Amino acid sequence: MRLHSWLSAIVLCAVAAQAQAFTAPKPGQVIDVSLEQLHPTQAVVGFDQIDYSLGLFADKPAKVFDEYCETNGQGAAVDVPKKADLQQPASFSCKDPVGTHPDEMKTVVVGPGGQLYLTDGHHSFTTLWEVPGGGPQLKMWVKVTDDFSNSPDMATFWQRMEIARKVWLKDNRGQALAPQQLPAHLGFKNLQDDTFRSLVYFARKAAYGKPDDGAVAPEFLEFYWGNWLRSQIDLNAFNLNKKGGYKDAIEAVAKRMVSLAPSSQVGDSGFTAHQLGGMTQLDQSELQKTFDKKVPYMMEYRKSRS
Template sequence: MGRDQIYYKLGRYAADPAKRFDDACEANGQNKTKTSDANSRLDDLSTFTCTKAVAEKPADMKTLVVGPYGEPYLTDGHHTLTSIWEASSGGPQAKMWVRVQDNLSNLNRATFFRTLHERKLIWSRDGDRPAYPADLPRSLGLKNGLGNDPYRALVYFTRDIGYTQLADATEFTEFYWGDWLRTVVDLKTVNLDDNASHLAAVHTAAGAMVALAPDATVSNGKTAAALGRLETLNETEFTALSQPVGAAKPGKLPYAVAYRLALKP
């Protein structure tokens, strides 16, 4: 996953604690927060309320499949649920509703993972390297969960600037873009702890996206148009992304950078 996406969320939660409950309500298919107070906790769903009932908006819910021996495998929501895990009053005891896509517990392990591949429910890469079922973490959380792919985070910040998430978006849209951006932006030359340097990388990445022809192949046979490439770079959204922490409407990236810096000794 892209850790800077998590860092943005955690920075935002610190500045606006009520945002935690909006994200929890959305992930539960309950739209947004209706009531919360200083005593509300993510690990106690009875301490806040949402505007809709659980699963009333099922498309917003995170998903899993049940695998061999009844073990659950999360297929979507790794960033959101890790953010809730890491947030104040979250942690491993936080309870969330998750939509079950299928019960494949009758399959053996090899057939199960082959089925996930066929249904495009698993991404078998760790950054720019192949990954295998044995590499999958057994837990969420920044310490025990998925490793960091900075290109996945870079794509997150280019959303609605260089590309948009289509209503019928293909699975792993962000990862396809991330694969391609490895050939466009060398993040080893970017100071991700500096707003200006980090923002420049986002601008370069988004500019490269819109410069593609609609039928250009990005990754795995997916075209730029199929992955939501915008016709022109959305400078208005880029300006919004850039707004510093402390502004009337801080941007996502400065929140992420500030949180990264706060982690340093």
């Protein structure tokens, strides 16, 4: 009996020591995770944006390895054999070591208990969650931006997240959500679809880009635009199930975005059009590239999924 108690005491001491030894990842640190470990900080994504990527990868399977490498901060994939497997990184090669390009990596905040909250990368990681060969167990690398693990409770943690603008608490109609209503995981079945978020994505480079003054683009930039556009454009005027109607909707969104003066606030975002990378003139050539290359992939894959 004494021997059993003695052994139990040793085990408890070892567990306590291990718990005390745990330290949360620090800001700037690059860590590896499985996709299922990441807690979303938004309830919505643009399904059409993800469908475009999945359609592209279905047609050109090697492209998914570029996505994998670039998202890990490794540049493009350089050697992708036919038997390459996302679950086996040694089966293919990326141009650079992990984290070489940290600005291209997706970001997380460390919360209480060491839980990881994804603040940028919901579209890329949902694509990798859904793509054949990917899935919830896929291992990826992410960059830590903040350590809020010392928050005394979840209410304080979410307050800090809101102050830092690290969470998007709106549904796909722009209505407010409580943090408790956020999904536990990524993936189509867990997230809502926001069409405006997709349309803003398709207007990228044609109506907006990265802020041109060197400032870092805020988290959820496209959502700020999309939520404002929700009050500006009636999507019922477009047949989004036809290529022509979808292209017209993208063009309407892009034109409305560039019509906003650089110093004007974008809805209730607290940011000006300039701060959100807004352009003052529509780039019709970039818009045409989207029409020719992205919309067809998106429409085709969306049909296969429905």
